Amino acid sequence: MRRLDEIMNFNEEFVLNKEYLKYTKIRKDNKKIVIVSCMDTRLTELLPKALNIKDGDAKFIKNAGASVIHPFGNTIRSIVIAIYEFDIDEVYIIAHHDCGMSNLDSSKTLEKGYSKGIDKNEVKKIIDSGFDLEKWLKGFNSVNDSVVSTVKSIKNHPLIPRDIKVYGLIIDPTNGKLELVYDDL
Template structure:
């Protein structure tokens, strides 16, 4: 457990931000100037690195960050955000950006359950959820290879019934979380 001061530090930083009017250099509207939506991982190493490494600045892209940069369910919240970006907010290209050394590569059910129990979640609760139909194996499935994971998510997005006929290019990239180097995995203009 941390010392429970993060929230107050954030609020103090916010007071300074507002009083210095630092927000003025960030002002833009809700539509992405480059008309792209990026799906990437929530990894802390990518917090600013990803945008800098891709030459993206404030106001240019919609960015969705979820563990593993994956779409698991075609009608889950990640896909929902992509569809909103395309149909409501003028994005007309999707870029999936996975990264090397992703934490989701090794997180499976066993280790996740173990960590939950260390945090005080009881075995009873875990069993109850499993009996209620929550398939932890499926929900927490890990991936072995980042390239396959990116290709799989690109395919789910590209072939989504609410996107396919719109002809939206869906690209796949892998980023190095140390250097920001990008590798092209799927070129949505040609694939």
């Protein structure tokens, strides 16, 4: 059975059995926070449970490495919308130990793309156009430094109001423990 079919079959039962009722009662942004976290699958349930975040409490933005790599990319856009449209006033950058983006080698990552059938000529065209593909695919050397630089890039962003609090944290995926690495006092 395809994974899609498994999901669709489960979903049919979920709706039929009204299992959604447990989750659809709260619809407000109770805590007024946005959390930028990593797409790592170990954090799917662990992160909200470890922070006592329930439906209605927080807006979640996930990407590879819990980072903001472009000042006008999709992550910062989502944060801006959350602040302007939903009155969110605190941003939490929550990266994690043992992240796949740690020490990621962009040339090795590109090689994996080629082995999946990506055309080298197309990649060359992207690079020749002046786009820094290597930087775009690169991970970080230190999760701590990555969190702090992401926090600062948000705090100094011209579209982020000055009174928005931005905190930087790292979670341990083996036990859910949070470490505060940037406090916004």
